[in-house]
Amino acid sequence: MTLRDVKVGETAKVKKIDGEGAVKRRIMDMGITKGVEVFVRKIAPLGDPVEITVRGYELSVRKADAEMIIVEE
Amino acid sequence: MGIRIALAGNPNCGKTTLFNALTGSNQFVGNWPGVTVEYKEGKYKGDKEVTIVDLPGIYSLSPYTLEEVVSRNYLIDERPEAIINVIDGTNLERNLYLTTQVVELGIPVVIAINMMDVVEKNGDKINTKKLSEEIGVPVIEISALKNRGLKEIVDVAVKAANEAKPQSPKHRFDGSVEHALAHIEELCLHSIDDENVQRWYSIKLFERDEKIQEKLGLSADVINHIENDIASCEKELDDDAESIITGERYNYIGTIIDGCVKKASKGMTTSDKIDRIVTNRWLALPIFAIVMFIVYYVSVTTVGTWATDWANDGVFGDGWHLFAIGSADYNDAADEYAEKALIVDGYDIYVEENGSEPTGDFEYPVEDEETAAVEYETASLEDYAEAKAYIDSTEEPDPADYGVWVPGIPPIIESGLDAIGCNDVVKGLILDGIVAGVGAVLGFVPQILVLFIFLAFLEACGYMARVAFIMDRIFRKFGLSGKSFIPMLIGTGCGIPGIMASRTIENDRDRKMTIMTTTFIPCGAKLPFIAMVAGAIFGGASWVAPSAYFLGIFAIITSGIMLKKTKMFAGDPAPFVMELPAYHWPTLGNVLRSMWERGWSFIKKAGTIILLSTIVVWFTTFFGFTADGFRMLEEEEIGMSILANIGKALAWIFIPLGFGDWEATVASITGLVAKENIVGTLAIIYGATGDVYETMRAAFTNASGFAFLAFNLLCAPCFAAMGAIKREMNNTRWFWRAIGYQCGYAWVIGLIVYQCGKCFTGEGFSVGTIFGIAGICVLLYGLFRKDKYNN
Structure with a gap:
């Protein structure tokens, strides 16, 4: 399951980040690393990106990038 | 020799506010050589020997974004005497991530925990003494906004710079990582004297940082050797090198935070409440439309245009009425006079063309000043008699007779040149060349300033990030950022502030793409031309003007799609993982300063060309x-x-x-x-x-x-x-x-x-x-x- 499948208002624990290069590094630099809890706050009015809370602050992630974030079921 | 102190910190940590508070008006603003990233340095108010360099806001020292590369190159190559690491006290966890990297550079670091006023208001407690012990560098509580702890932080930084004894990082990675790092140091970094710097390079090599491999000029053989070390470590920990390093850094921060920070359990913050409305599924778009309307209405339709008209037609035109007193009266009088004069002239034209005076109603031409369109109107003989009597009895209205008339620069210079008997060539050069050219530069500045008050406000209060959040879906399809919306919108009024507005886009490629396509949208100055073509060639067809806008939008979309596939825009895809900072009320000083910097940089950099x-x-x-x-x-x-x-x-x-x-x-x-x-x-x-x-x-x-x-x-x-x-x-x-x-x-x-x-x-x-x-x-x-x- 990836972060994209997590519903608004739910929390998920990150298992692994897929992919490589700049996008992956950026996701990790922003604090989305193995074991962290991510809360999906809302979806943008046009359906993408999503707003999540991680490590106490708000982050906007595109759905396509959210697919790289594998979470625990 | 003077001391250079670099300010390093995340975006939105209040670094700019601190920089402004420390340096006052004593600033130099420019760009890092050859790139679009802003460079700022200034002299410390309390000691002119201390230079403060404001690095771009960054989250990490990775090699992937321009800002990060610029910052770390400065830190590695220029080696400032000390670093003040600015940290947002309300968000320690993510902010300390950069700290764990900055302390590894072998440059003395002091930490400034900013926004302490907000932290205290929230009821949170930070044990700075313990934090300082854990990380091994001095930690000072400050509030740049409330001028708290500013002298102290610089004093501590200057002291650290003078002692020149860099901290050794306390954080140690997992045993197998440390083992690999030691190997890498031994293999290729022993020529570097400083142990701390050795460690920094070894970590970067462990992360397979290609820019560092290149910088060190490592042979393929050595890289292969390192690769073996990395691979065995990756196998042992069952993850890739970059994930291991970032993961461990965050885990380390987690342990520090647990020991040093006590968060008051709280409900929703004000920022959360605002955000619930502002980016609400249903309300976001209407609110966005209202905000954009206000920005457009003030900076383009009303104040901005008044300001630009005043600069172009007043200061660099004939002149203007002080506080607009008398303008309306003068305009009425001038309009009436012009109308009558047209009838009298029309009568003369009729006589000239027909050889005889009209015996009844006659037609006379009226030219539209903007589009040069000529229309014919009919006047009767009585109209003519009345007009003739008016013209004969009245002098042409002089704006100087109404209110307080301030003459524009060209007439003043012209009369001056006439007085000294200047020849026509020099007069033409000065008036139509130089003065008109300077006017073209300065004429746009008022509008740029008006627009940038808004943009600075939207950026500082946190709404700009929401603009990108809301509009991203549409714009990314053709290689632009959600923030490109604002340059394009402003571009319908004037392309110059439109292009300048692209400054708010963080991503370099998105920014360049926006700069290249913004002027496709017809600006205000193109409207008379569109009207002329519509009137002269298409008989005033109403579809011509809308078609110009469709053409502009078509050009932006197709260009975006085509350009993003070209080699010049090639490279790693831009990650759109963007912080949505907490809303806060910006200070007037910062907004005005940002406005002025941008206006001034336009004059300086664009003026010559x-x-x-x-x-x-x-x-x-x-x-x-x-x-x-x-x-x-x-x-x-x-x-x-x-x-x-x-x-x-x-x-x-x-x-x-x-x-x-x-x-x-x-x-x-x-x-x-x-x-x-x-x-x-x-x-x-x-x-x-x-x-x-x-x-x-x-x-x-x-x-x-x-x-x-x-x-x-x-x-x-x-x-x-x-x-x-x-x-x-x-x-x-x-x-x-x-x-x-x-x-x-x-x-x-x-x-x-x-x-x-x-x-x-x-x-x-x-x-x-x-x-x-x-x-x-x-x-x-x-x-x-x-x-x-x-x-």
Whole structure:
């Protein structure tokens, strides 16, 4: 399951980040690393990106990038 | 020798506020060499020997974003004497992530925990003493906004700089990572004296940082060796190297936070409450529309335009009424006088044309100043008698008789030059070249300032990030950022502040793409020209003006799609993982400062190119070889000017577009000074032989007329906008790429319009049609070819 499948208002624990290069590094630099809890706050009015809370602050992630974030079921 | 202190910290951590508070007005703002990233340094208010360098806001020292590369290159190569690591106290966890990297550089670091006032208000507790022990560097509580702890932080940083004993990082990675790091140090880093720096490089090599491999000039053999170390470590920990390092850093921070921070359990913060409304599924778009409307209405429709009109027509025009007192009265009087004068003139024209006086109602011409359109109105003999009596008895109203009249700069200089008996050439150079050029630079500044008050406010309060969040879905499809919306919107008023507004886009590629495409949207100055083409060639058809906007939007979308597939925009895809910072009320000082910096940088960086090109165009327009040799020309003699000859020499370029004559070419060139000049030039050229609109209608067909319109809307913008492009690109090659692309694109569209349009407007299929279709094919190829640089 990836972060994209997590519903608004739910929390998920990150298992692994897929992919490589700049996008992956950026996701990790922003604090989305193995074991962290991510809360999906809302979806943008046009359906993408999503707003999540991680490590106490708000982050906007595109759905396509959210697919790289594998979470625990 | 002086001391350099670098400010490093995340975006939105209050670094700029701190920088402003420490340096006051003593700042130098520019760009890092060759890139669009802003560079700032300033002298510390308390000690002129201390220079503060404000690094770009960054989250990490990874090699992937321009800001990060610029910052870390500065830190590694320039080695400032100390670093103040600014941290947002309300968000320690993520902010400390950069800290764990900065302390590894072997440069003394002191930590400034900013926004302590907010932390205290929230009821949170930070044990700074313990934090300082854990990380091994001094930690000072500050509030840049409330001027708290500022002297202390600099004193501590200066002390650390003078001692020059860098901290050794306390954090140790997992045993197997440390083992690999030790191996790497031994293998290729022993030539570096400083142990701390050795460690930093080894971590970067462990992360497979290609920029560092290159910098150290490692041989393939050594890289292979390192690779073995990394691979065995990755196998042991079952993860890739970069994930291991970032993961461990965050885990380490987690343990520090647990010991040092006590968060008051709290409900929703004010920021959360605001955000719940502002980016609400249903309310977000209406609120967005309202905010954009206000920005547009004030900075383009009302205040911005007043300011620009005042600067262009007042200060750099005839003059203006102080506080606008008397303006309305004068305008009424002037309008009445002009109306009567037209009737009297019309009567004289009638007499001249018919050889006799009219016996009843007669028609007289009325010319629209902006579009040079002529309409005929009817006057009776009584009207004439009344008008004649009025004109004979009244003097032409003088604006100086109403209110307090402040003359503009040109009339003042003109009377001064007349007084000293200056010759016409010098007078022309000064008035039409230099003063007009300076006017073109400064005339746009008021509007830029008005717009930038808004942008600075939107950025500082946190709404700008939400703009990107809301609009991202639409704009990313054609390679732009959600934040590109604002430059494009402002561009409908004036392209110059539009281009400048691209400054708010963080991603370098998105920013460049936005700069290249913003001026495709018809700006206010293009409207008279559009109206002229619509009136003269299309009989005032109402579809012409909307079609210009559709053409602009079409150009932006197609260009975005085509450009993002080109080599110059190739590279790693831009990650859109963006922080949505907490809302907060910005300080007036910071907003004004940001406004002023941007306005001033436009004057400084764009001024020269605008001034020079205005002078060149003035010279070529008003000088030429005539029967009596090379001399200065009257306005009506433009046909003999150097410019006309340039037009004749270049006209062949436009033959495939259907307007390959010197008149249209010259008009296009003068349009580069200001787009509304196209109307004036055409009025002079076509007006010489009769009615402007009729002559113009005869010179163009529907197809060539629309091609002419399309070309001039899409080609390189006016010099002032080009200056803005140059300033924002901060790179000559990229500047020429932008101008070249715009002209090339405009030419292809003109070709398609003319050749295919010709086919549909009665001329049937011809050889040219094949070229038109070829143009369409080029466009389609650009749009649909495989993107080989990005997947």
